[in-house]
Amino acid sequence: MPRIEPVEPVSYDRQTDEWLAARCVEAADEEAFAEIVRRYRGPVYRLAVSVLGQAFVADAEDVAQDVLVRLHHALPSFRGNARFGTWVYRITLNQALNAKARARYRVPHVGDQALHAMRSPGVGPDERLRDEQRRQAILAGVSELPEVYQAALRLHYWLGTSVRDIADMLDVPENTVKSYLHRARRLLQGILTERGFDAR
């Protein structure tokens, strides 16, 4: 971890993550940690949402909080071998996967809000029902894919995250993310066809 130089006044938003981490550890600087929280709350939350999925989205904020609190306690052990962001996302992935494993013991709650979020103006009730059934089949199919494909699909299609940012979060090259998305779509098409939904 790089040593911090005594520079005053400190402008936190221009400092590197590593500098902020060192400042938290060496000077117990709460403002430096607040800047880390500001920088990472969004990506950490999105990554947690992408792992937990629509069924357990209500748990994502708790997971994001736990990750950042755990990060605060673990800052002294950050050695700078990996990028700070990579380290944060690794903690997030582990925490979210654990939370998902625990949440599976509860009844999944795909809320009414989610069911009504798909608006189909100008179509009849039969068609709307068919659309909704297909949508539910797609969401169920996604949740059967390998975890990393699920996360990539939800980040890309639901949360509108760019391929570059997904690559950052999952710590893989951009081409690997594209390949995840392609393979996930192919697997999903197979699942839908198997269940009698016309995926064409």
Add this chain to the structure above:
Amino acid sequence: MHDDEMMDGLLRRAMASEAPALSPGFDAAVLRRARPRRLSRLGRIVMVTYSLAAATATAWLTRGLEPVVVGAGLTIGLSMLVVGSAYARQLVSRE
């Protein structure tokens, strides 16, 4: 390629619901939980009083024992204290 584009369209439609967002109090909650917890003034007084009373009672109760036995007792007691407080800290940080 055509199938892939079609699945792409299906996924876009199926996942077109509003993305969830963090609550406004998120940062404050994280900072509150991350801040080290300190005992209140009353808590400190209670802890100091208890420690003094315990030390006095221990000295009184072990006054006739061999120094080796007292030493062994202190070693075991202090080890348990260290392990117990580390465990308690871990529980607090998980909370």
